[in-house]
Amino acid sequence: LRPIHRLLSCPGTVAADARKEEQSSGSAETGSEDRTPKKRFSEVQKERREQAQRSVLIHFPNKISEKKFLKYLSQHGPINNHFFYESFGLYAVVEFCQKESVASLQSVTRTPSMGTEAAIPFRSRCFHLKLKNASNQTSEQSCITRSNQSPPSSKKLFELLCDAESIDDQLNTLLKEFQLTEENTKLRYFTCSLIEDIAAAYFPDCAVRPFGSSVNGFGKLGCDLDMFLDLDEIGKFSDHKTLGNFLMEFQVKNVPSERIATQKILSVIGECLDHFGPGCVGVQKILNARCPLVRFSHQASGFQCDLTTNNRIALKSSELLYIYGALDSRVRALVFSIRCWARAHSLTSSIPGAWITNFSLTMMVIFFLQKRSPPILPTLDYLKSLADAEDKCIIEGHNCTFVCDLNRIKPSGNTETLELLLKEFFEYFGNFAFNKNSINIRQGKEQNKPEPSPLHIQNPFETSLNISKNVSQSQLQKFVDLARESAWILHQEVNGHPSPSSKLWGLAALLLPSVAKNVSQTKRKKKKPASERVKNLLESIKSSSTENSTNTNGT
Numbered sequence: 001l002r003p004i005h006r007l008l009s010c011p012g013t014v015a016a017d018a019r020k021e022e023q024s025s026g027s028a029e030t031g032s033e034d035r036t037p038k039k040r041f042s043e044v045q046k047e048r049r050e051q052a053q054r055s056v057l058i059h060f061p062n063k064i065s066e067k068k069f070l071k072y073l074s075q076h077g078p079i080n081n082h083f084f085y086e087s088f089g090l091y092a093v094v095e096f097c098q099k100e101s102v103a104s105l106q107s108v109t110r111t112p113s114m115g116t117e118a119a120i121p122f123r124s125r126c127f128h129l130k131l132k133n134a135s136n137q138t139s140e141q142s143c144i145t146r147s148n149q150s151p152p153s154s155k156k157l158f159e160l161l162c163d164a165e166s167i168d169d170q171l172n173t174l175l176k177e178f179q180l181t182e183e184n185t186k187l188r189y190f191t192c193s194l195i196e197d198i199a200a201a202y203f204p205d206c207a208v209r210p211f212g213s214s215v216n217g218f219g220k221l222g223c224d225l226d227m228f229l230d231l232d233e234i235g236k237f238s239d240h241k242t243l244g245n246f247l248m249e250f251q252v253k254n255v256p257s258e259r260i261a262t263q264k265i266l267s268v269i270g271e272c273l274d275h276f277g278p279g280c281v282g283v284q285k286i287l288n289a290r291c292p293l294v295r296f297s298h299q300a301s302g303f304q305c306d307l308t309t310n311n312r313i314a315l316k317s318s319e320l321l322y323i324y325g326a327l328d329s330r331v332r333a334l335v336f337s338i339r340c341w342a343r344a345h346s347l348t349s350s351i352p353g354a355w356i357t358n359f360s361l362t363m364m365v366i367f368f369l370q371k372r373s374p375p376i377l378p379t380l381d382y383l384k385s386l387a388d389a390e391d392k393c394i395i396e397g398h399n400c401t402f403v404c405d406l407n408r409i410k411p412s413g414n415t416e417t418l419e420l421l422l423k424e425f426f427e428y429f430g431n432f433a434f435n436k437n438s439i440n441i442r443q444g445k446e447q448n449k450p451e452p453s454p455l456h457i458q459n460p461f462e463t464s465l466n467i468s469k470n471v472s473q474s475q476l477q478k479f480v481d482l483a484r485e486s487a488w489i490l491h492q493e494v495n496g497h498p499s500p501s502s503k504l505w506g507l508a509a510l511l512l513p514s515v516a517k518n519v520s521q522t523k524r525k526k527k528k529p530a531s532e533r534v535k536n537l538l539e540s541i542k543s544s545s546t547e548n549s550t551n552t553n554g555t
């Protein structure tokens with residue numbers, strides 16, 4: 001049993017929803033079969049943030065009785081749920097039912113005396129639990145189930161993929177193994193709330209919100225934690241309290257621009273994390289970047305964190321991706337596989353550079369799914385047309401309006417299998433006219449490229465920007481070559497000629513680094529003829545797949 005089944009939270013909570021989703025994912029072929037009402041992004045964020053604020057993190061010795069530990073903590077109030085995990089020692093995340101319990105626990109907690117070193121007496125929600133008398137506790141130790149926070153090893157992944165029953169099953173398996181677990185998601189929101197505690201020392205009404213793949217449904221176990229310090233709520237409600245003829249304003253320090261304000265705030269918060277934040281290590285202030293940030297590692301959770309501020313558009317992008325990912329169960333399965341495929345062939349990297357990013361790859365999959373017939377995903381303009389007054393959202397002059405209630409979006413009637421979609425994705429982008437066309441998810445159709453970058457993907461909200469401006473011609477070519485090669489491998493398999501590497505079939509064969517080697521080796525030997533060969537093969541696949549696709553659709 002996965003530890004998720006041991007959670008004690010009430011029905012109707014995010015945890016219960018995640019359980020339902022987990023039970024339905026994998027079995028359902030298309031999202032249209034899942035009729036459970038889906039929560040809005042803002043509801044999920046609010047609920048998870050509140051859970052995180054009621055939670056504490058406790059590091060403790062291995063020899064401990066779970067029962068006694070919980071009994072000891074429940075002196076401070078009832079516990080809603082808890083889980084254990086390993087990361088440089090054993091940790092527990094404990095969520096109390098009430099926020100007051102955290103203060104109660106803090107009030108009986110002492111600051112350690114350090115001997116030769118000195119402790120900074122910062123009272124966070126991270127604790128060490130020590131045994132007063134180790135010998136009489138060990139006899140009752142129970143076997144503590146640890147929740148896994150890491151992705152599967154390549155060996156395990158290949159085994160699982162090869163044991164799958166079909167390519168569709170392989171894609172769903174990969175999703176199930178790599179997607180963020182309930183516990184990992186809780187740990188992400190919890191880590192943000194710890195940083196919020198530090199920032200709140202200066203800005204009491206601030207919020208630190210996770211964004212990016214931690215919340216948009218496309219996060220893989222082990223992905224970074226993007227968080228943003230939201231200062232917008234500060235002072236929002238004071239308008240209503242102003243009585244009489246006077247208007248009261250705070251005296252503040254003025255700086256020449258919003259960017260400088262951002263840099264100053266992040267610089268101070270960065271210093272605080274470095275000096276006071278328990279377990280915040282390797283703090284780097286990258287304040288001259290286009291989007292200034294503070295990067296650090298949070299030791300206890302094991303997350304690599306990027307803290308930004310003034311980043312509302314990125315949060316809105318996360319909400320848009322969350323909606324796209326939740327509309328149809330094929331979307332996340334396809335995106336995860338494409339992201340894994342790109343990583344396996346070093347098309348993406350954790351180091352910034354001329355590579356395609358996961359964000360751009362996700363946009364490419366969304367665009368491809370908008371182009372299916374009938375479309376699997378609606379265009380952003382259509383989502384905008386469904387918006388009502390409360391969905392209206394203008395950020396820094398950019399119209400970021402779209403419908404926020406997922407349940408108002410009609411499910412797609414398209415029943416194509418994941419196997420077909422994967423193959424067609426590679427064919428589509430293996431033949432895409434990148435030299436003249438731009439990818440545009442707002443309209444769901446190609447546009448003429450407004451500038452000469454090799455890869456042009458329009459930023460959905462800041463429409464004059466290209467989200468893949470960094471991608472070089474050679475990286476794009478590598479993507480195209482690999483896409484063609486992968487389409488060819490899948491085509492061979494579909495036609496009963498499995499890849500020569502015997503047991504590795506379907507998605508497993510595509511994730512093999514040897515595919516990349518084949519491409520680069522053939523390229524090195526005879527550059528032009530090799531790509532010509534693949535192109536010709538694709539042409540022949542295309543003509544035969546038009547006939548095949550009718551069959552696949554019909555099943």
Ligand code: GTP
Nearest residue numbers: 212213214219223224226314317318358359459467
């Ligand atoms: P991972 O690779 O799993 O971390 O995916 P991610 O989606 O979290 O990407 P990343 O950490 O690079 O960026 C976090 C978020 O910032 C993304 O989800 C986007 O919302 C936003 N973002 C990233 N790159 C760009 C970009 O080039 N342009 C814009 N407008 N937003 C970006």
Ligand code: MG
Nearest residue numbers: 212213224226
């Ligand atoms: Mg990220």
